[in-house]
Amino acid sequence: MKKYLLTILILTTLVLTGCLSKPQTNQNTSVVPEESEVENENVNTATTTEEIDTSDWKTYRNEEYGFEFKYPENWKIFLLDDNRISLAPNNKEVGIPDKFGFKYFGDIFITIYKNENLLDLENYYNSQTINLFNERTPETVMLGKLKVSKFIDFPGIIETDIYVFRIKDLVIEITAFNKIDENINIIERLITTI
Numbered sequence: 171m172k173k174y175l176l177t178i179l180i181l182t183t184l185v186l187t188g189c190l191s192k193p194q195t196n197q198n199t200s201v202v203p204e205e206s207e208v209e210n211e212n213v214n215t216a217t218t219t220e221e222i223d224t225s226d227w228k229t230y231r232n233e234e235y236g237f238e239f240k241y242p243e244n245w246k247i248f249l250l251d252d253n254r255i256s257l258a259p260n261n262k263e264v265g266i267p268d269k270f271g272f273k274y275f276g277d278i279f280i281t282i283y284k285n286e287n288l289l290d291l292e293n294y295y296n297s298q299t300i301n302l303f304n305e306r307t308p309e310t311v312m313l314g315k316l317k318v319s320k321f322i323d324f325p326g327i328i329e330t331d332i333y334v335f336r337i338k339d340l341v342i343e344i345t346a347f348n349k350i351d352e353n354i355n356i357i358e359r360l361i362t363t364i
Contacts, residue, residue: 240363255280277348314362
């Protein structure tokens with residue numbers, strides 16, 4: 171049943187945004203992001219993420235937005251549109267309709283937004299149609315050099331975990347649609363490589 175609901179959520183999201191998947195290849199330019207500014211507030215610096223060795227992970231580089239991250243060598247990346255990326259394990263068929271006619275596009279989605287006014291996360295979302303901060307109070311954690319707002323069990327068709335942070339003039343959302351421990355660990359480790 172969860173798999174069916176997950177498929178419905180993904181399909182609905184993709185249909186509403188008119189997304190088409192096409193494989194994304196690594197690009198050649200790397201831009202190192204600025205460290206996230208940490209204000210004087212309660213930030214949990216300890217995480218429960220089990221250690222994952224990222225030395226053999228592949229690197230995704232985005233020249234347009236000027237950042238890069240590592241992802242597991244046994245996963246693939248798909249560029250869904252100009253500001254959305256999906257990640258899926260190599261052993262899962264992407265874009266093939268299931269028995270209900272819904273297409274699977276990945277376990278993890280990354281959405282990149284321009285934040286030209288350099289607003290903090292809460293003020294940025296106050297100016298958006300969907301305001302994550304109105305729905306839930308996030309846990310704030312440090313993952314690598316980044317201060318991350320972590321929304322656990324975010325409500326929707328299915329509950330998801332959403333990680334939100336700023337890099338330079340960007341707001342980045344990473345969503346776990348398949349909330350298994352491995353995917354959560356991958357997201358948290360991926361963020362530490364940015």
